[in-house]
Amino acid sequence: MYNYDKDFINVSQKMFFSEEERQELYPIIDEILNHERWEDMRIYKHHLETRAVHSLEVCCIAWRKAVRNPKCDASSVAIGALLHDFFFYDWQKEKSDLDQHDIKLKVYSPKLHGFVHPLIAYDNASKFFPHLMNKTIKDIIIKHMWPLTVNPPRYKESWLVTFADKSCSLNVLKSPRELPLYIGIKISNRN
Ligand SMILES: [Fe+2]
Ligand SMILES: [Fe+2]
Numbered sequence: 681m682y683n684y685d686k687d688f689i690n691v692s693q694k695m696f697f698s699e700e701e702r703q704e705l706y707p708i709i710d711e712i713l714n715h716e717r718w719e720d721m722r723i724y725k726h727h728l729e730t731r732a733v734h735s736l737e738v739c740c741i742a743w744r745k746a747v748r749n750p751k752c753d754a755s756s757v758a759i760g761a762l763l764h765d766f767f768f769y770d771w772q773k774e775k776s777d778l779d780q781h782d783i784k785l786k787v788y789s790p791k792l793h794g795f796v797h798p799l800i801a802y803d804n805a806s807k808f809f810p811h812l813m814n815k816t817i818k819d820i821i822i823k824h825m826w827p828l829t830v831n832p833p834r835y836k837e838s839w840l841v842t843f844a845d846k847s848c849s850l851n852v853l854k855s856p857r858e859l860p861l862y863i864g865i866k867i868s869n870r871n
Contacts, residue, residue, distance in 0.1 A: 682706050685713040687722070691736040695744070705743055708758045717808055720768050727849060734848060735762050742844040746837065753837055759812050760820025761841045763805040767797050776800060798822050798829070 684706060692702050712718060721732035739761040746754035769777045771793045778796050781803045789795060802821040806813050820841045823833040833839050 682710065685710070687730075687732050687736050688713060691733060691740055695737075695740050697740065697744075701744070704747070705740070705758060708743075708755050709739065709762050711812075712759070712762055712809065715808060717766075717768075717804075721766070724768070724770055725772060726765065731765055735765055737848045738762075738764060738841065738844045741847065742840045745840050745844070749836070751836075752840070753816055756814060756816040756820065757837045757840055759809075760817040760824075760837065761844065763809070763817070764801060764821050764824045764841060764845060765797065766801040766804045766808075766821075768804070771797065794825055794828050798825050 682703070684702065688702075688706065688709075692705075697705075718732065721735065722730050724731045726734040739758055742761045743754055743758040746752040746757040767777070769775075776791070776793050776796050778791060778800060781800055783796070783799050783803055785791065785796070785799075798821055802818060805817070805821060816835050816837050819834045820838045823829050823831065823838050824842050824845050826832055826842050833842055
C-alpha cells in the first residue's frame with residue numbers, strides 16, 4: 681500500500697479515480713512527488729491553485745485518457761504532464777528566471793513567460809530527473825503551450841497533455857483579461 685502524496689489524494693478523489701487507477705499511476709510519479717524540489721511547486725500559485733495541484737490535475741486527466749489508448753505511452757504522458765510547468769518563479773508577479781538557464785532561444789523568439797517557461801521546465805526536468813527523460817516527454821513539455829510554440833506537438837501523447845493543460849488553465853482564468861498575464865505580457869500588481 682502506498683503512502684500517497686496529499687495533493688495526489690485530493691486531485692484523484694476530485695476526479696473520481698478508483699483505487700486501482702491510483703495504484704497504477706502512483707508508482708510512475710511518486711519519485712517526482714517525493715523530490716525536494718517538488719516542495720517548491722506546492723508554494724507557487726498557479727491561477728487559483730498551487731502549481732503542484734495544477735500539474736497533478738493535468739497529469740490525472742491526460743494519463744487517464746492515455747491508458748485507455750493501448751498505443752499511447754501512458755507513463756511518458758504522466759511524467760511529462762507532471763513536469764510540464766516545473767519552474768520556480770511566480771509568473772503572476774515576476775519575470776521568468778530564463779537568465780539562470782543555459783537556453784538558446786531562436787532570434788525571433790519572445791522572452792515572455794508563455795513562450796519560455798516550457799523550455800525552463802524542460803531544463804529543470806532534465807537536470808533533476810535525467811533518468812526519466814525521453815523524446816516523448818521532451819516534446820510534451822516543450823510543446824505544451826502550442827500554438828504559442830508554432831511547431832505543433834509531434835506525438836499523440838503531447839496532444840493529450842496540451843489539451844488537458846488548456847482545459848485546466850482556461851477553467852480557472854478569472855477573466856479574458858488574465859490572458860496577457862498568462863502569456864507574460866504584463867505582471868500582476870496583486871500581492
Ligand atoms: Fe505551462
Ligand atoms: Fe500548465
